[in-house]
Amino acid sequence: MQHFDLKISVFTKCWMIAPFFPTSAFRIPTFAVIFLIIAFWVPAVVDAEAAATGSLTASLDQATVPVGGVVWLTLDYDLPQGGRLPRKVEISGLKGITTLQQVVDSRQIRIQLLVDRRENWQSDSIKLGYLNSEGETQYLEAGPVSIQLTSNISEKPEEADLRPIRDIDPVKSIWQSYLLWLAVVGALVLIGVGLFRWYKKRQTAVYRTEYVEPPHLRARRQLRGLDEQQYFEKGLIKQHYFVFSEILKHYLETIRHFPAAEYTTEEIARYVTVEADRKLVLLLQEADLVKFADTVPTRARKEAEMDAALTYIRETAPRIESVQEQTRQEEAAK
Numbered sequence: 001m002q003h004f005d006l007k008i009s010v011f012t013k014c015w016m017i018a019p020f021f022p023t024s025a026f027r028i029p030t031f032a033v034i035f036l037i038i039a040f041w042v043p044a045v046v047d048a049e050a051a052a053t054g055s056l057t058a059s060l061d062q063a064t065v066p067v068g069g070v071v072w073l074t075l076d077y078d079l080p081q082g083g084r085l086p087r088k089v090e091i092s093g094l095k096g097i098t099t100l101q102q103v104v105d106s107r108q109i110r111i112q113l114l115v116d117r118r119e120n121w122q123s124d125s126i127k128l129g130y131l132n133s134e135g136e137t138q139y140l141e142a143g144p145v146s147i148q149l150t151s152n153i154s155e156k157p158e159e160a161d162l163r164p165i166r167d168i169d170p171v172k173s174i175w176q177s178y179l180l181w182l183a184v185v186g187a188l189v190l191i192g193v194g195l196f197r198w199y200k201k202r203q204t205a206v207y208r209t210e211y212v213e214p215p216h217l218r219a220r221r222q223l224r225g226l227d228e229q230q231y232f233e234k235g236l237i238k239q240h241y242f243v244f245s246e247i248l249k250h251y252l253e254t255i256r257h258f259p260a261a262e263y264t265t266e267e268i269a270r271y272v273t274v275e276a277d278r279k280l281v282l283l284l285q286e287a288d289l290v291k292f293a294d295t296v297p298t299r300a301r302k303e304a305e306m307d308a309a310l311t312y313i314r315e316t317a318p319r320i321e322s323v324q325e326q327t328r329q330e331e332a333a334k
Contacts, residue, residue, distance in 0.1 A: 054080040056140035058126045064148045065115045070100065071147060075109040075128060077140055082133030090129035093144070097121055115147060122146035215254035216317035222247045223309060232302050240302070241287040248280060248309060255316055280312050 054077070061072040075091070089104055091111070100112040109128070115121070123146070127139045213221075226247065231240035246261065252268070253260040256277070260268055265284040272278060283305055289295040297305075 054078055054083060054130075054138075054140050056126070056128050056142040058123075058142040058145050060145050060147065063146070064150050066150050067115060067118060069115045071113050071115060073111040073113055073145065075111070075126065075142065077107060077109065077128055079130050079140075080132065080138075083130045083138070085130055086137075091126065092129075093124040093126040095124065097123075097147075113147075115149065118149070120147065120149050214318070215251055216313050219247055219251040219313050220310065223306065223313075227306065232299065237296065238291055241290045244305070244309070245284055245287045245291070248284060248312075251313065252277065252280060255318075276312065276315055279308070283308055283312070 056075060056077045059074050059076075061074070065071050073094075079085070085104070089102070089109065091102075091109070094111070094113070096117065098114040098116050100114050102112075103110040123144045125144055126142045128142075129137055129139050132138050223244075226240065226243050229240075229243075231237070231243070249261045249263075249268070252272075256272070256274075258271060260271075263271065265281065265288050268284065269278075269281045272281060286297075286305060290297055
């Protein structure tokens with residue numbers, strides 16, 4: 001544009017001085033010189049001026065846009081020598097319109113605008129900020145641009161045949177038709193769960209108990225097993241009496257509820273208070289003589305002591321009534 005304006009200006013001035021040349025012999029060479037000046041000198045002058053001051057032109061890809069349409073604004077710029085765009089490009093003059101995106105290329109910036117207004121729009125003078133060679137902010141300026149709005153209905157809105165607005169039809173979800181049935185099913189499920197839990201609570205609790213061998217039966221079984229091992233007959237006399245003492249101490253611990261298996265015979269003698277238990281203490285003392293004093297008992301004495309131990313277990317075994325009462329107390333505690 002600057003090239004064209006300067007060419008017109010030079011051509012007009014040269015045409016004004018043309019009458020001073022009397023003959024065509026002078027006019028033809030003169031106009032040839034003028035043409036050369038316009039063709040070569042004028043662009044060079046304009047380019048030199050643009051390189052010194054820079055230039056900015058603004059244009060739209062379309063001048064008329066419907067409401068809600070999109071238009072591209074193109075800014076062609078030439079920065080002065082040494083000038084550069086900042087990292088964040090600053091463009092002013094686009095008030096009253098929405099900017100969707102901005103594309104910055106070499107010597108050109110494209111801006112997408114959304115026409116979200118009902119009136120025609122005209123920008124202010126568009127300014128582009130840049131940094132000169134010294135890092136100072138300068139501005140290139142272009143003239144305003146304008147957008148003419150068109151109707152979305154037709155080119156002549158007053159002649160458009162508009163249909164009446166219909167009422168909004170309510171949208172019925174498919175779940176609404178089954179909502180009542182789903183609620184009924186959910187209520188029945190909750191009632192069923194409640195009844196099941198109530199029934200389970202009212203049921204008599206059945207406890208699965210593990211069989212525990214009574215202490216007197218266990219002691220008898222262990223004494224019979226000791227006799228079957230025949231330690232005494234094999235010459236393992238001390239081993240026989242060590243096992244014999246352990247069986248009796250564990251039985252005493254179970255029925256009297258104190259750690260008799262960990263006590264010595266003397267400690268057990270100080271702890272017992274029942275007359276029947278004193279008979280057991282005598283058996284333990286006789287066994288200690290064999291274990292620690294190297295006393296050698298006879299076979300008859302060994303059998304007598306086994307009989308005495310079995311008699312003690314039979315006399316101290318719990319009665320059936322006591323066992324039943326203890327079982328009822330344990331179930332009540334649960």
